Amino acid sequence: MKAVILFILLITACHPVLAAVPGDAARYKRDLIRVSHAQWGLDAPVATFAAQIHQESRWRSDARSPVGAVGLAQFMPATSKWIAGTYPSSLGNNQPYNPVWALQALVTYNHWHYQRIKADTDCDRWAFTLSAYNGGLGWVQRDQKKAASQGLDSGQYWGQLNSSTPGAVPPISKRIVVIQTGSSIAGNLNIRRLAGGMVYAIKNGIPHF
Numbered sequence: 001m002k003a004v005i006l007f008i009l010l011i012t013a014c015h016p017v018l019a020a021v022p023g024d025a026a027r028y029k030r031d032l033i034r035v036s037h038a039q040w041g042l043d044a045p046v047a048t049f050a051a052q053i054h055q056e057s058r059w060r061s062d063a064r065s066p067v068g069a070v071g072l073a074q075f076m077p078a079t080s081k082w083i084a085g086t087y088p089s090s091l092g093n094n095q096p097y098n099p100v101w102a103l104q105a106l107v108t109y110n111h112w113h114y115q116r117i118k119a120d121t122d123c124d125r126w127a128f129t130l131s132a133y134n135g136g137l138g139w140v141q142r143d144q145k146k147a148a149s150q151g152l153d154s155g156q157y158w159g160q161l162n163s164s165t166p167g168a169v170p171p172i173s174k175r176i177v178v179i180q181t182g183s184s185i186a187g188n189l190n191i192r193r194l195a196g197g198m199v200y201a202i203k204n205g206i207p208h209f
Contacts, residue, residue: 039108049103052133053103056072057072057073071099073102073105080096080105081094124157127158
């Protein structure tokens with residue numbers, strides 16, 4: 001079977017600067033793989049989660065946003081309280097500044113949304129899932145209904161919902177592009193200037209970052 005590489009590109013500013021993957025990404029890599037596999041199985045999209053964490057907190061466990069989101073996963077207090085109550089056996093201690101708790105909360109919250117979202121393709125489904133992570137499932141459902149009322153395909157994010165509903169919540173603060181390709185361009189999977197962004201990749205089921 002032809003090897004497949006999944007590149008997660010965080011598209012930055014017009015004049016991006018190539019930077020090394022933060023040291024804490026390597027520090028938390030094993031924990032992220034472990035909790036991802038536990039929640040999603042061996043096919044867990046670990047590279048997607050790594051890119052998401054990079055965008056949310058730059059892998060800083062002490063990160064705090066101006067609006068009060070905290071930790072690696074940048075959970076708001078109300079979201080932390082909700083997920084702790086929803087999953088008391090695994091997340092009941094509600095510790096958003098604890099890196100392992102935050103990683104488990106992130107993959108669990110993504111899974112909760114992913115199970116409740118329908119879309120035309122897996123790429124669209126992930127766009128909606130990551131949008132829900134930022135804005136909540138209710139906002140995604142609102143935008144899908146609005147797109148349907150305009151005669152658009154409510155199951156398609158790219159080129160439909162994101163361009164037709166000005167208030168749509170983006171998947172993350174910056175755009176995520178998912179590209180699947182053969183292994184011939186593997187090269188250095190740690191970091192490369194590709195579309196000017198940070199690259200997290202997964203090859204043969206093994207995350208590279």
